Amino acid sequence: QTVEGFRDNFLTWLQDNLNNWTTSTERDGKAWWCLDRELRDVWKEFEETLGPGVREEILACRESDMELPADRHEEVLRIIRKGIEEVSEFEIFDSGLNAIGDEIFDRLSQEGADGRPALSTLVNRWFGDFGSDEITQELHRFLRLLVGRSITFPNGTKTFLAFIGYGANDLLPNMSGVQLYGAIGNHVCRYLWSNVTADPFGSSYVMVQPLAQRDMIDLVLRGWDEELAEDAAEATFERITGQETRPADPAGTTGDDDTRGGQGNAGHQDDTASPEEDWRAALMDETRDLAWKSRGERAYRTIASLPLSSLANAAGSLVSIQNLKQNIRGELPTVGGKINVATITRSEGFQWVSRQDDD
Secondary structure: OOHHHHHHHHHHHHHHOHHHOOOHHHHHHHHHHHHHHHHHHHHHHHHHHHOOOHHHHHHHHHHOOOOOOHHHHHHHHHHHHHHHHHHHOOOOOOHHHHHOHHHHHHHHOOOOOOOOOOHHHHHHHHHHHHOOHHHHHHHHHHHHHHOOOOOOOOOOOOEEEEEEEOOOOOOOOEEEEEEEEEEEOOEEEEEEOOOEEOEEEOOEEEOOOOOOOOHHHHHHHHOOOHHHHHHHHHHHHHHHHOOOOOOOOOOOOOOOOOOOOOHHHOOOOOOOOOHHHHHHHHHHHHHHHHHHHHHHHHHHHHHHHOOHHHHHHHHHHHHHHHHHHHHHOOOOOOOOOOOOEEEEEOOOEEEEEEOOOOO
16 A cells, blocks of 8 residues: 555545535535636626626616627627636646536536526526627636636635655655545545655655645745745736736646755746746746755755654744744734644654644
């Protein structure tokens, strides 16, 4: 048994037991509301472009049997097709979900057992006043593309699970992760992380994988705040060019899953990018490399040489620093509190180092 295999077995168990926690009807209902939010966002962009009085204008045209101005119709199509183009570029992060997309939409196109309206009713609620089959067809095309490509479907939530330990034949620890995005039908929506193994570092091995809130942990270990640097680079890019950067990968699949100070993301410039985008990517790569060489490498070298007990204490201290930052800045205390620390070794298995039971 491998760590990756254990993760996959867990996902199979979770999928087989979905109905213990929620019904298929409830899952379809959440997906329906997700599509409602997507249509609302399309409408909001249309309204922001042409002004808040555009709905009244459309209604007045319908009630008086007047032709809707052609530019209104074309503007809606432009916005929808822009969304189609953007979503089409997204990676299919869940091929299993994408494969049952037609089945899902066939089901949502019918009225639900709980009285949920059919998908056509939803589309008509937002864009029925246009009376355009072309708009309706493009909206259905847009919504269908979301399945398996966007984390907004089927319910807009996400949970990350990390499976860490040793496989039966492993000498080094591994981590297999999965990002869960809810469920629909009998399918658990997921993005599978590549398996991560401790890498050689000096005379030892090291793997550092912070999860959830991690900016202060990164600052200590790697010497820089990548999220802040990305925001600064994006703001500078927009100031210079007057345009926004390209939409981010919705699955978060281009996120930081490196083990050595962010080196895994370097040198990934897009061949089709503009000179300004190349500059932005180069700035991030250079900052990442400089932080690693001047600060991060020394921290990782120390980590690689720490005895197990000191390493466990350091892990608890890093979480405490993250929690302190949340408290000082008045942010929600989603990290920290009672910190439990454990070790996993081949010789002794799972061992608690410190455990603070709930009162």
